[in-house]
Amino acid sequence: MLKYRVTLLVLLTWAALSAVGYLGKDTIYKNYKTDPAKTPYFVLVFEGIHDGIYPWSGQGNLDELWDDYEILSFLTGEGEEMQQADGEAKEPGENMPQETQATEEAPAVREFCEVDESYFDDAVFIGDSRTVGLRDYGGLDKATFYATVGLNIYDMWTEKFCEVDGEKVTLEEALGQRQFGKVYFQIGINEMGRGNLESFMQQYAMSVQKFRQLQPDAIIYVQGIMRVTKEKSDADKIFNNEGICARNDRIAQLADGQTVFYIDMNDVVCDGQGNLRDDLTFDDLHLLGSKYGIWVDFLKTKGIRPQE
Amino acid sequence: MVFSSFEFLFRFLPVFLIIYYLTPKKYKNLTLFAGSIAFYTIGEAEYIILLLGCVVINYVLARLMYRHDTEGRGTRQKLLLILALCYDFGVLFFYKYSGFAEELPLGISFYTFQIAAYVIDVYRGKVPAEKAFVRLGTYLTMFPQLVAGPIINYADVRGALRDRTVSAEQFEEGIRLLVLGLAAKVIVADRIGMLWNNIQTIGFASISTPLAWMGAFAYSLELYFDFSGYSLMARGLGAMLGFEIPVNFRYPYIAKSVTEFWRRWHITLGKWFREYVYIPLGGNRKGKARTLLNLFVVWALTALWHGADYNYLIWGASLLFLLFLEKLVLLPFLEKSRVIGHVYLLFVVPLTWVAFAVEDVQQLAVYFMRLFPFFGTTGGTINPLDYVQYLDDYVPLFLLGILFSTPLPAALYRMFEKKWFGSVVVLVIFGLSMYYLSVSVNNPFLYFNF
Numbered sequence: 001m002l003k004y005r006v007t008l009l010v011l012l013t014w015a016a017l018s019a020v021g022y023l024g025k026d027t028i029y030k031n032y033k034t035d036p037a038k039t040p041y042f043v044l045v046f047e048g049i050h051d052g053i054y055p056w057s058g059q060g061n062l063d064e065l066w067d068d069y070e071i072l073s074f075l076t077g078e079g080e081e082m083q084q085a086d087g088e089a090k091e092p093g094e095n096m097p098q099e100t101q102a103t104e105e106a107p108a109v110r111e112f113c114e115v116d117e118s119y120f121d122d123a124v125f126i127g128d129s130r131t132v133g134l135r136d137y138g139g140l141d142k143a144t145f146y147a148t149v150g151l152n153i154y155d156m157w158t159e160k161f162c163e164v165d166g167e168k169v170t171l172e173e174a175l176g177q178r179q180f181g182k183v184y185f186q187i188g189i190n191e192m193g194r195g196n197l198e199s200f201m202q203q204y205a206m207s208v209q210k211f212r213q214l215q216p217d218a219i220i221y222v223q224g225i226m227r228v229t230k231e232k233s234d235a236d237k238i239f240n241n242e243g244i245c246a247r248n249d250r251i252a253q254l255a256d257g258q259t260v261f262y263i264d265m266n267d268v269v270c271d272g273q274g275n276l277r278d279d280l281t282f283d284d285l286h287l288l289g290s291k292y293g294i295w296v297d298f299l300k301t302k303g304i305r306p307q308e
Numbered sequence: 309m310v311f312s313s314f315e316f317l318f319r320f321l322p323v324f325l326i327i328y329y330l331t332p333k334k335y336k337n338l339t340l341f342a343g344s345i346a347f348y349t350i351g352e353a354e355y356i357i358l359l360l361g362c363v364v365i366n367y368v369l370a371r372l373m374y375r376h377d378t379e380g381r382g383t384r385q386k387l388l389l390i391l392a393l394c395y396d397f398g399v400l401f402f403y404k405y406s407g408f409a410e411e412l413p414l415g416i417s418f419y420t421f422q423i424a425a426y427v428i429d430v431y432r433g434k435v436p437a438e439k440a441f442v443r444l445g446t447y448l449t450m451f452p453q454l455v456a457g458p459i460i461n462y463a464d465v466r467g468a469l470r471d472r473t474v475s476a477e478q479f480e481e482g483i484r485l486l487v488l489g490l491a492a493k494v495i496v497a498d499r500i501g502m503l504w505n506n507i508q509t510i511g512f513a514s515i516s517t518p519l520a521w522m523g524a525f526a527y528s529l530e531l532y533f534d535f536s537g538y539s540l541m542a543r544g545l546g547a548m549l550g551f552e553i554p555v556n557f558r559y560p561y562i563a564k565s566v567t568e569f570w571r572r573w574h575i576t577l578g579k580w581f582r583e584y585v586y587i588p589l590g591g592n593r594k595g596k597a598r599t600l601l602n603l604f605v606v607w608a609l610t611a612l613w614h615g616a617d618y619n620y621l622i623w624g625a626s627l628l629f630l631l632f633l634e635k636l637v638l639l640p641f642l643e644k645s646r647v648i649g650h651v652y653l654l655f656v657v658p659l660t661w662v663a664f665a666v667e668d669v670q671q672l673a674v675y676f677m678r679l680f681p682f683f684g685t686t687g688g689t690i691n692p693l694d695y696v697q698y699l700d701d702y703v704p705l706f707l708l709g710i711l712f713s714t715p716l717p718a719a720l721y722r723m724f725e726k727k728w729f730g731s732v733v734v735l736v737i738f739g740l741s742m743y744y745l746s747v748s749v750n751n752p753f754l755y756f757n758f
Contacts, residue, residue: 006484007479010735043742043746291511
C-alpha cells in the first residue's frame with residue numbers, strides 16, 4: 001500500500017472533491033457551467049474557492065453572494081431609488097432623453113466643445129483596465145484615476161482600489177474626500193459573463209446616482225464600453241460587440257444633456273463595421289500603449305463649458 | 309489535447325490506463341498504438357494519415373535494406389536510406405517551409421527526427437530493422453512524446469518495446485513526475501507568461517527599459533518551465549507505461565556559458581544533431597576551421613528546425629556568434645570563473661530568447677531599442693514607472709522561477725521523497741495545480757482580467 005502513496009492520495013482527492021462538486025452542482029455551484037464530458041466535477045470546487053465560495057458555505061449567504069446587486073443595494077440602502085433609476089433607464093430615447101419627471105420647460109441641452117488638456121486637471125477617471133491604460137499611457141498627468149484591472153460594476157463600491165494619500169480606500173471614501181469638476185466613467189466588459197443586461201444596468205444607474213450624490217457639482221461622463229476586434233467578437237459568445245452595443249445603448253439613455261453626458265470613444269477607434277481596429281491592439285481588447293492618444297484627443301472634443 | 313488539460317488528465321488518461329493495464333502483455337503494444345492514434349486523432353484528425361504513412365513507408369524501406377543477416381552495406385542500402393530520408397524531410401519541408409501548407413501537422417518536427425534517426429541507425433547496422441509493424445508504430449506514435457518530444461532513439465526503447473513491466477514504484481514515480489511537470493507549467497510558466505502577454509498588450513514601443521528586461525526574463529522562465537514541465541510530464545507518462553523516457557533539461561540556467569547551456573537545454577535535440585549531423589561531418593576532429601563550419605551547419609539547421617521565419621535565423625545567428633566567441637576566446641575564462649560565467653549567461657540567453665519570441669523583425673528591433681535605449685528612441689508613449697506595479701505583482705513568481713531553475717529544491721525533495729511528508733508535498737502541489745488550471749480553463753477572463 002505504501003508504495004502507492006501519491007497515487008492513492010491523488011485518486012482520493014480527485015474522488016472526494018468531485019463528489020463535493022457533483023453534490024453542489026445544482027446548489028452552491030449552480031452559476032458555474034461545466035461540461036462533464038471534458039472536465040471533472042471538482043473544477044467547480046476550485047472555481048468556487050476562487051470566488052470565495054467554499055464547500056461549507058451555506059445556501060443562505062450564497063444567495064447574497066450571487067445576487068450581487070441585491071448585496072449592493074443592501075449595503076447602500078438605496079433599493080427604492082435604484083428601481084426608479086432602472087425605470088428611467090428603460091424609457092426609450094436617443095442619446096439625450098428628456099427628463100422623465102414632467103418639467104414645464106426643459107433647459108436646452110448643453111453642447112460639447114473643444115478643450116485643452118487643462119480641462120482634465122480637475123477630472124477623475126473611474127474604470128477598469130482600459131482606464132488604467134489611459135492613466136499609464138494617456139499623458140493626463142494632472143487628472144485623478146480611480147481604476148484597477150478587473151474592476152466590475154458589481155464590486156466597484158465594495159472593493160478598496162482607490163489610492164488616496166498612499167492608502168487604498170473604497171470609491172465612496174475616495175469621492176467623499178475631494179470634489180472633482182468632471183467624473184469620467186467607463187466600465188462593463190469584465191462583467192459581461194456575469195449577471196445580465198438588466199442587473200448590469202440597474203447597478204450602473206445606481207452608480208451614476210451615487211456619483212451625483214458624492215460629487216453634486218461635477219459633470220458626469222458615462223462612456224460607452226470600448227468594443228473588441230472583429231476576430232474576438234466573432235469568436236466569443238460572451239465578449240462580443242453585440243453585447244457591448246446592447247449595453248452602450250442603455251448607458252446612453254442615462255444621459256440628460258445637463259450634467260450627465262454620454263460619450264462613445266468607439267467613434268474614433270473602430271472601423272466601418274464598428275469593430276475595434278486591428279492596428280490599435282495586440283490582444284483584441286486593449287489599446288496599445290502608443291494609441292491612447294486617440295482616446296485623449298477624442299475626450300478633448302467633448303468638453304462642456306461651465307454654465308454662466 | 310495538451311497534457312495540461314482536464315480532458316487529457318481526467319478523461320483520456322484514466323480510461324486509457326485502465327484499458328492498457330487490463331490488456332494482456334502480448335497485446336499491450338497494440339493498445340498503446342491504438343491509444344496514441346486516438347490521442348492524435350482527437351487533437352488533429354486530418355493529419356493522422358500523414359503520421360501513419362510515415363510509419364508504413366519507413367517500416368517498409370527499413371525492412372528492404374537488409375533482407376539477410378549476412379547482407380553488407382552497399383549501394384542498394386544507401387539508395388533506400390536516401391529515399392527514406394528524402395521522403396521524411398521532404399514532407400517536413402513541404403509543411404514547414406514551402407509556404408503551400410496552411411498549418412503544421414501536430415508533432416511532425418519531432419516524429420520526423422525520430423524516424424530519420426531510426427532509418428539511419430538501421431542503415432548503420434546499429435539496430436536491426438524492426439520486423440513487427442505494430443512495434444515500430446508504437447515507438448513512433450507513443451503519445452507521451454508524440455507532440456513535443458523528448459526525441460527518443462529507437463535503440464533506447466527497443467528492449468522495452470519487446471518486454472516491459474510496470475512496477476508499483478515505477479507507476480508511483482510516474483505520477484510524481486506527471487504532477488511536478490504539470491505544476492511547472494500551470495503554477496510557474498503560465499502565470500509568469502502573463503507578464504509577457506501584458507507587455508505585448510502595451511506594445512513594445514511603450515514599455516520602459518526596466519520592464520523590457522523584466523519581460524525578457526519572464527519569457528525566459530516561461531519557456532523553460534513550459535517546455536521542461538512538458539518533458540517531465542512525458543517522462544512521467546512514459547514511466548506509467550513502462551518506458552524510460554530520457555531527461556530533456558538539466559537546469560540550463562545554472563550554466564556558465566552558452567556552450568554549456570545548450571548541453572543542458574533540450575538535450576535530446578542537441579544529441580540528435582550531434583549524432584546525425586555534427587559527428588558525421590567530422591565533429592571537432594578535423595581542425596578548428598572545419599569545427600566552426602560544422603557548428604555553423606548544425607546551428608543553421610537548428611534554427612531552421614524551430615521555424616522558417618526570419619527571427620529564428622536571427623536567433624540562430626546570435627547563438628552561433630556566441631558559440632564561436634566562446635570557442636575561440638571566452639570559454640576557458642568562463643569555465644574557471646565563479647560568478648562572471650553565470651552573470652554573462654543570464655545576460656545573453658534572455659536576449660536570444662527575445663529574438664526567438666518576437667516573430668516580426670521590426671518589432672524585434674523596437675524591443676531591442678527598449679532594452680538598450682541608447683540605441684535610439686522608438687517614438688512611443690513611455691510610462692517610465694510602468695515596471696513598479698509589475699514588480700509588485702511578479703516578484704514572488706520570479707523568485708519561485710529562479711529557485712526552481714536551480715537544483716536546490718530537487719535536492720531538498722530527494723531527502724524526504726520517500727517519507728509521508730514527501731507525498732503530502734506532492735499532493736499539495738497537485739492541488740495548487742488543479743486550482744490554477746480550474747480558474748483559467750473554464751473562464752480565462754477570471755484569470756486574464758481586463
